Amino acid sequence: MNLSYWELKTWFDKVDFTIVGSGIVGLHCALALREKHPNSKILVLEKGMLPQGASTKNAGFACFGSISEIIDDLKNHSEEEVIQLIQKRWNGLQLLRKNLDDEAIDFKPFGGYELFLNEDESTYTECLQKLPFINDVLNPLFKNEVFTKEIDRFNFKGIQEYVVFNPYEAQIDTGKMMQALLQKAISNGILILNQAVVNSYNETSAGVEVSFNDFNFTTKKLLFTTNGFAQQLTSNQVKPARAQVLITEPIPNLDIKGTFHLDKGYYYFRNIDDRILLGGGRNLDFEGETTTELGQTEKIQNRLEELLKEVILPDTEFKIAHRWSGIMGIGSSKKPIVEQLSEHVYCGVRLGGMGVAIGSLIGQELAELV
Template structure:
């Protein structure tokens, strides 16, 4: 990449902070840095035309984790760790709402529901049995019961009689959220460079030598906010996890409002206006979905359409309008990785599919490491 003198002078000279990744974490990190260091020079490098991971590709769930997910987490995490995870999600959502406003992100507090398929007897019974216990340990956070048992009122089919309702969950407009964050970053004199891919870096005594698109420049501090793409450059325990999604054409007289989870959260759907947005199916092929390829597979897309036809919209005609994929960052532990990698290099990654809920908080925590 050949640059002019003007480009070098204005964009790549005297750089204080370089953030890799212009998603939820990277943008919140940049805004927090601007508050703390008002006269600093901040640039964000993004390898895609738009944020490449999941920030512009997620389903817009302002969620805290379904009952079955939290029960699963208790099998590999301590009770205290699980409570802290839910607390982080809640705090992150409040930070997002405070920064952008509910009107801007089209925040709709319809609540969240967990459904159980007819043959999922084990998970269903376990959730009903442990519901009081989960309410008890989470009550100090919410000052109320977070989960309740309700009869399905949406005319779904092939599911158990009861659903689990969470009144604290909501849905947002992902596109509106990201546009608002980008606008705010630009208004605060934060430089965002798209199609700029970082290939290597070297931490020297008081700065970092960074190579992007073949051009080398110096930055005082380097911060990675690349989530599912973090493994190669940061050597962290982060694996990519592809999430395949579809959205229907408008459906007349659609009476479904809320965010919904199925099969321990491996499937999720919501209404967007009078459409159904549905994603998931990674559990059908864990190995194949451990990828950064933004594509779809017939196996998973067929399963999503089967759920639409036989569970979600059994009494409606529907057509799929669009399909896409996003890349999450996961690992053996649900806690995000927010850490100092070397003297001048930091990262905030592994959001575990909860980027909308915790991305703003992780961005703030990442900036506060400086």
């Protein structure tokens, strides 16, 4: 790197905090650090042109878990752990709205729905049977019924008679959210460098020497907020999980409005700009989708199109406008990892596919830990 004196002095001299990853967690962490340390130099390094994981690639669901996901979580976590997870997700969504305001993120409280395919009789029956119990579990948090069963009013095909409605779910515009977050970070004097690929780091008694793009500099504290990419530079037990997505061309007179879940959350769709955005299918190939490679596979894309044709838009012509993918961070537990790795190195990772909900809170918790 051919850097001038001015570049070295402005960006790399006397750096207090260096954050790797400019997504929801990284930028909220930077803003929380700025509040606590108003005169510090905070540098954010991002390997992509835009945040490379899932922060600008997610579906824009402001949600905390569908009823089948919550029931599934209760089979693998204690009731207390599940309540804590949902509380974190809910608090995180409120923090995101407070930090950026509803207009900036295009927050639309249309509510969320879970659909059950005709062949998924067992999950459907279990969810309806346990609906009162789940509402009781969540009552201390929401002081109200979260889930109710309703007749499908959107003319979906191939699904069970009832859908489960959640009035607390909403949509956001992911692009607007990240643009507002980036603007807020910059206006608070946070330095952000893109196309900065961190290769390694070496801890010293005074701080951490960071190597990126064949250039080294020293920072007092180093924080990783790389979620699905965390294993590449830390020893954390975080597995990458690719999520494939597609979006249609605008559809005249589209009447579908809300956020929708299918198959324990493995599929999800919503309306946006008179289009349908649909993602998921990781359960068709868990091994193949445990990757940090961005891309699509024929198997999953075919299944997404099949769901559009047979379930979501059975009587409507549509064209696919665009396809993409994002990388989430998951693990054996859905509890996020916020921890100190060594004297000067920290991380906030493993968001379990709920980055929109908990990213802001994990960023804040990481700043508090530092």
